[in-house]
Amino acid sequence: MAEQLKSKEVSVKVVGLGNAGGRVVDSLAALGFPANRFLALDTDSEKLQHCQLAEKLQLGESIRRGWGCSGDASAGAACLRAAKDTLAGKLADTDLVLIVSGLAGGLGGGGAPVVAEIAANAGALVVALAIKPFELEGLDAQAEESLQRLRGIADTVVCMPNQTVMDCQPNGASVPECFEAANNLILEALLGIGRLLRTNGQMNIDFEHFHSLFTGQHAESVLATLEVMGDSRPRALMDAILRHPQLDAGKLLGQTDGIVLCLSSGGDLPMDEVEEVVNHLRDAAPTAKVLLGVHSESGQGDGLAALVMMPKPTDKPTAEADVEADAEPVNRLEELPVNSSPAIVIETPPARPALWTAHQQQLPLINISKGRFDKGEPTLLNGEDLDIPTYQRRNIVLN
């Protein structure tokens, strides 16, 4: 029976690394995340004892003697390498490994690339959820270094900067409030991924497509969960997507090649609303392939929730663009994002050379006299300057 199920369902394993990762995975399991297995890894024996998960593994007993890695990334990596074979056994036969870790931690930052490597060798798609520390923690450099390494190994890394959470908090929010908001954001993201991989929805995202979009990318992805209510939900949802800080104010839409969109609502979603959302999204991201999932979630209320996930375009092509520009300008043109919708403003990436920007030719202006109204506030109505004599604007020939 178990074998039959496994062949149909995508097997997901969520690995919580270190203090931050372990805590998130613990709460995630409590929330009923539909993963087959959870795994908490830590060197700190006390922290592990508090963890409620069934499957947990204490690492580096000989190296750290039950203490944490105290931010030492090389110690974290060493501890994991020591347990490589055990871990490889635990990650075997898994389709998707979700690694949750804090980038600033010793085990989280140093160990995540090792786990990613083991999981990738076991044949799984590796998605890492990396938590960037608050700026005030002063660990940016270390976190960035860990992120670079992780990015090289995992298929895709979703970066969750705690700082953006704090920036969204009202003034005077307390420390626990900020941490809770940050944790909630990560949990929401994880739950969203869980929902998107479910196969009992009205429209399901094929894991194969998901796999092919992210596999081997070795790049960052962005992920956002949103919820809108009220009338004209598709329009509101699109506005929320375009304004979302994580999605870089909609700028990425025009550059990405694939978007995972998972919609869910309390009741059954009307087909035309789904169509409108997808149409809006296609207008904003004409070059992207949209992977769509639709679920109804009992107990969600009448809001329309969406998860948007897409790979960030890598910066590499822009560096080479100048060299290639002279050789093959025509091919490059095709790759430029085409923004067909006038309603959605997408900034053109500044790195694109101006060479390919089409220019509207300007005719020299004929100086039209406004007589005594030359000075002062013009009377503009429906795009016309009414101070200019009507017969001139209407091209009436006096004869």
Next chain:
Amino acid sequence: MFDRSEIIVGLEIGTTKVCAVVGEADAEGALQIIGVGTELTRGAVRKGEIVNRDLAEEAIRGALAAAEESADVELRRVYLSVTGSHIEGNNYHGVHPIASVDREIEEEDLTAVARKARPQLTEGREVLHALCQGYRVDGQGGVDNPLGRFASRLEVDVHVLSGQITRLQNPVYAVKGLGLQVEDLIFAGRASARAALSPEQCEQGALLIDLGAGTTEYVVYHNRSLRHSRVIAVGGEHVSNDISVGLKLSNARAEKLKLEHGAAMPDPAAHGQTYNFTSDVGLDNRTVSISHLHQIVHARLEELLLLIRDDLAREGLLAHLRAGVVLTGGGARMSAMERLAAHVFQMPAQTARATVGSGPSSILDEPECSTALGLVKLGAQQRDTGRHSRTGVFNWLAGKLVGS
């Protein structure tokens, strides 16, 4: 005499002239016009708004002095009109559930529903007028006075005129600078309508167009209440300017030509006619074609009326204008103007005959004075009702603009 009758002054600071009209209301409330004074603004006002305060004060002083002389009274307090493209009129709706046990509508319910209809204006804008269009009691419309009725739900429709507060206050400061008091600040289009539209026309539905020199105000009345109002900063000066640019004439000659030979509709009989400007000091002899003049004037005025027509069509108001179009303001003097308006709106159009009390017919017949006349009429009405129309139910706007 002083304890029985009251002196009411209407002051309009127009683009080309300041006009002061003095009325006297006797104990029975009958209104008589006893004096009028006008003075040219000489460029102090552009498109309805003061641009040179010193010159404007001089013109106001001149107009009031002339009015004092003709009426033989001393003027201290005025009703002042205001216009400008910043003024907007919009309709708002307020709903209030009657919470009292017996569900009888009381005075405080009227206050509450008025408050709910209060619009959220953008920063720097202020309400000029909030005019009640009518109440609806439990969905039943057309209720003028819902006090004492039993209901569970009270609704109100309000027409709110608002403007930029700084621009609304410019004329108030200019008048106060002369040591005069401003009794009330009133939108010029509303004042003109009071003078030019009869109660029957307001009931049946009428469009009033006040064709001023710098601005054109238009208002729609239907079922005795104001439904729509707007200002377009295009007026008679634009016509003169078009002539000046098109026929390459000086402003003064263009103005003269407009007044003497301008026509809103091209006149077939004028084909081939010319007009000669005889040599003036420093200016050459010039000959211009009358049909060219007609083409230029027609294009401008037709465009202006089409803008108004399209706006009313968007608001769905054209079908309600059973009393047709009424024209006032200096532009209404333009030859064939009624014909053009009737042609554009496809309904009867006429030039206003002031409907204010009695007085010298020379004042009452002049469309240029309709705003000031309307101010006098509104002022008399406000004193009759103890200023309730302004400070009563809609007290969220009381006194803010004119100060006290």
